[in-house]
Amino acid sequence: MTTPWKSILQESLSASTSKTAKWxxxxxxxxxxxxxxxxxxxxxxxxxxxxxxxxxxxxxxxFTTDARSAKVTEIQGNNAGELC
Structure with a gap:
């Protein structure tokens, strides 16, 4: 089963001129x-x-992040979150 949102996200990222679109x-x-x-x-x-x-x-x-950052330990302690 393919995900319908994947192609929409890929198109949006490709069309974006913002350097921060992938952050x-x-x-x-x-x-x-x-x-x-x-x-x-x-x-x-x-x-x-x-x-x-x-x-x-x-x-x-x-997604990647610096493994030494505080967010890694904090996310391990409480994995609830929201991405935007």
């Missing part, structure tokens, strides 16, 4: 229940890294 914001909560908004780097889809990935897993979004 989404992730809203999370710290262990002290303080909200935080953090920047991630969108690196593409799993199917772009693994060409023979099946259609269902090929639509998985890949």
């Amino acid at each position: 989404p914001q992730l809203a999370t909560v710290t262990p002290q229940n303080t909200p935080r908004v953090r920047t991630l780097a969108f690196r593409g889809f799993l199917s772009e890294q693994i060409p023979d990935a099946d259609p269902e897993t090929g639509s998985i979004l890949i």
Whole structure:
């Protein structure tokens, strides 16, 4: 099964002239229940890294961040969040 939103997102990213289009914001909560908004780097889809990935897993979004940042530990403690 293919995901209908994937082609829409790909077209939007391709058409964007913004240098920050691939830097989404992730809203999370710290262990002290303080909200935080953090920047991630969108690196593409799993199917772009693994060409023979099946259609269902090929639509998985890949994001990266610095593993030393506080957000990594905080997300491990509370994985609730919203991406925008």
